[in-house]
Structure formats: structure tokens, C-alpha cells
Amino acid sequence: MTSNETKPEPGDPGPGMADLSGEPEPIKAVPLRRPGRWIAAVLILVLVGLFLYGAATNPAYRWEIYAKYLFDSRIVAGAVVTLELTVLAMAIAVSLGTVLAVMRLSPNPVLRSAAWVYLWIFRGTPVYVQLVFWGLFPSLYTTIVLGVPFGPHLLELDIQHLQAAFTFAVIGLGLNEAAYMAEIVRAGINSVGEGQREASTALGMSWSLTMRRTVLPQAMRVIIPPTGNELIGMLKTTSLVTAIPLSIDLYGRARDISAVNLRPIPLLLASATWYLAITSVLMVGQFYLERYYSRGLSRQLTGKQLQELADAQTIVKAK
Template sequence: MSAVNVDAVSPAPVAGAGGPHRIDAIPLRHPGRWTAAIVLIIVVVLFLYGAATNPAYSWDYYAKYIFDQRISKAATVTLELTVLSMILAILVGVLMAVMRLSPNAVLRGVSWTYLWIFRGTPVYVQLVLWGLFATIYKSIRVGIPFGPTFFTITSADAISVFWLAVIGLGLNEAAYMAEIVRAGIISVNHGQIEAATALGLTWWQTMRHITLPQAMRIIIPPTGNEVISMLKTTSLVTAVPFTMDLYTRSRDISAETFTPIPLLLVASTWYLAFTSVLMVGQYFLEKHFAKGLRRAGAHG
């Protein structure tokens, strides 16, 4: 019978009165990450140096036109286009989303057809058609259908090019807002709707007081992205044609001075500035509407 060498068996570490033994963990090194970071910094520095010294950028023209009165006015018009188009898009989008979820088959069909048309055709083509509104409908008659006409006004006098651009952008965006709102609505717990029905609330009252307020935390983030996207989509209103937006005015000035690159940089700077402000606003809106969710998670 062989003897067992007691000294060869290492005893397992026993926790002392102060708790388990301290583990001397050695942090892993990541040389690949540092190498990639250094290479990236070098590339960025080389690009910035090249851009600063390349005469093609014409930084003197950039400095001359960045706060030019024509550019600043066009930037204001671009903001107006963005805000008004998004207001129209949100109003029509909420209406289309509610109609899409309505138990009425006719309302569902109208909403589906609207989304199919406006999501299925390019926004540029839609803007071109809105620009031809006065050609397609030369006059607008107000009266009783198949009856007497109270008054008639020419389309060109009734709607300006600016408002045609707002309508074209807003109605196109409404199709996407409708899907965002619908996704937010169906994310609300169905038990909330059942409870509202048990309390005697109508479908519209439930949607207004129960469903939509709770759906906001789902709706806000993609809506913020759509606002930023709308800001940049305003550069397409030249198709209407509307020529007072930021991009078109920058392009017109560059055609006069034969300096397209610095004027494009001017427009890009304004777009970046507006986008940065919108992103900050989106952050605080998301934080505000997530308060209830965070409280629920803390108590859960």
C-alpha cells in the first residue's frame, strides 16, 4: 500500500475573518487599440493640415461668406421650412397613425393608401409635382359640390412657392411620422386600454389621454432623427422651385464668384450648427419623457 505525500497537496485558500483573499488581477493590455488610435490621430492631423494649406478650399472666401447677409437670411428660411414642415408632418402623421389603428375599415384603407403613395415615390418627384400645382390646377373654386361656386381664385395667387415647399415636405414626412407614431402606440401595454374601456372612456378619449402620452417615450427619439433629416431634406426644395433655402443660395453665390468649394463648406457649417442644437434638444426631450420609465425601473 503506497503512502500519500501530505506535503504535496496544496490546501485550498480559506477565507479569513476579513473575507475572501484579494485577487491580484493583472489588467489585459490592448496594443492593437492604441495602435489604431495613433494611426487614426495621424490620419486626422494630416487631413486637417492638408485642408488648411490647400488653396482649393479658399478659406478667405469661406471667412467672407460664412456670415454674409444672404447666407444668414437663407439659413433662417431653412429653419422656417424645417419647423413648419415638421409641424404639418406631425399633425398629419398622428392622424394617419390613429386612422391606421382605427376599427373602421374605411379609415384604415385611406391611411394605408396615403402611406403607400407618399412612401413609395421619391420626395424629389413629389416636390416637382407640387411645383406644377398651378399648372395642373389653374384655379381654385370654393362652393357647393356640383352646385354654385361662391368665388374663384387662381392657384398662383392662392399658394406661394414657399408654402408649396412646406406642403410637399410635410406631407411626405407625414407618411414616415405615421409609422413612428403607430409603433409608439402599439408599444403601450394593452391592459391600459382595457382598463380605460372598463372606466367608460371612448376610443378617442383612450387614445388622447392614455395611449399617446405613454407612447411619447418611444416616439420622441426617432422623431428627433426625422427633424434632423428634414433640415437636410430642405436642400431639395429647388425642385418646386424654391430658391431661398441655404443650399440653393450658397450654390447661387458660388456661381457668381466661381468658388463652389468654400460656399459648400459655408452651407455645411450652418447645417452642422443647426443639427448640433437639434441633437441637444433631442437629448433633453428624451431625458424628460424617460423620467417615468427610470422611476419604474428603480422601484422594480
């Protein structure tokens, strides 16, 4: 010990130790310095700034054409068609995927086998190939007839007079996505404890009623996050409907305009901006939907709960 250091007196508590009154001295916490974070942040900002400067000064981007066509009526109409394709296809996918997931978990071996074959076909072939097939469907069948052979027809559908491109785009996207939604729903169902099903069976519920009233509502918190991702993926997959062919969607409109003015880059940027804007809205909706179905599962307390807890501790100390 050097002469400059002060030797603690007998009975004098050291740093952080309790004094004679029994109260501990407050410990001064010094945050750990992390210079690597600042260096990484500066480096990223510099790279982003260089990219933005290069893009702004590069005449090949043709930002004036981008601004001209960003809110063009044809581009806006294409964005509306893209939303329609996304919503209708996902409605088919969620409905059919739920049915397929229940079939895969059914005790009936015929239903299980049929669901497995469906998933094997639609997950094993590329979506682009499936859309090309649906585009050629009117060449295979001119009329669809439902009814008894050589008897009355319950339904007779003329394929040639349908809005074939749009209709088959929705069908092709929906049937393909249903195979993936079936696996998502099945994973959500399997996340529910077996005790829940046993309790429902003990109450006299059938297997189908147990699925509808007990299992599926609890499985939603597991199903919702990947379903939101699939919805965003479906929005971008609609750009593949050119295989049908269908050119009234967002990407199809941008491609047709660029084929005339020979400026594909600004038209691609305009369509990408619309895709990003719609995706951002969907991500916000997914966030609130996840929070809704995750109620009661998080340990994080709200501000009101923290205030009530602090008030309760104050009352206990006062006593």
C-alpha cells in the same frame, strides 16, 4: 514545488480566502491590457491629422472665401429660411402623421384603407418628384374654391397670388414626411401594452379617448427618438426645394453666390457648416427630450440615489 516557494502553514488561508476573523482578503484586480485600442486610436489620429493638414494647405479650398461668406447676410438669411421650412413642414408631418397612424389602427375599414393609400402613394414616390409636382401645381390650378357647386363659396383661394414657391415647399415636404411619421407613431402606439387599452375600456373610455389619454402619452418615449432623427433629416431634405424652384433657402443661396463668383467649393463648405451647426443644436434638444420622456424607465441611479443607498448600507452594517 521548488525550494524557493513557501509552503503555506496548516490553517493559513490562501490568496483571496477568508482569514481566521472571517473577513476575506481584498482581491487586487488588474485591468486587462488592450493594445489594439491604442493602436487604432493612434492610427485614426494620424489619418485625421493628415487630412486636416492637406485641407489646410490645399489652395483649392479657398478658405479666405469660406471665411468671407460664412456669416454673409445672404447665407444667414438662407439658414433662417431653412429653419422655417423645417419647423413648418415637421409641424404638418407630426400632426397629419398622428392622424394617419390613428386611422390605420381604427376599427373603421374606410379610415384604414384611406390611410393605407396615402402611405402607399407618398412613401412609394421620391420626394424630389413630389416637390417638382408641387412646383407645377399653380400651372394645374389657378384658383381653389371650396363650397357647394353652383352655390355660395366658403373659401376661394387664388393660387397665383400666393407665395407659391415657399408655400408649396412646406406642403410638399410636410405631406411626404407625414407618411413616415405615421409609421413611427403607429409603432409607438403598438408598443403600449394591450392591458392599458383594456383597462381604459373597463373605465368606460371610448376608443378615441383611450388613444388621447392613455396610449399616446405612453407611446411618446418610443416616438421621440425616431422623430428627432426625422427632424434632422427634414433639415437636410430642405435642400431639395430647388425642384419647386425655391432658391432662398441655405443651399439655394450658396448655389446662387457660387454661380456668380465661380467658387462652389468654399460656398458648399459654408452651407455645410451651417447645416452642421443647426443639426448639433437639434441633437442636443433631442437628447434632453428623450431623457424627459424616459424618466422612470432607466435602472441607472443618480448620484444622490447612490449616496442615499451607501448611507443606508452603512447604517445596516452598524446595527
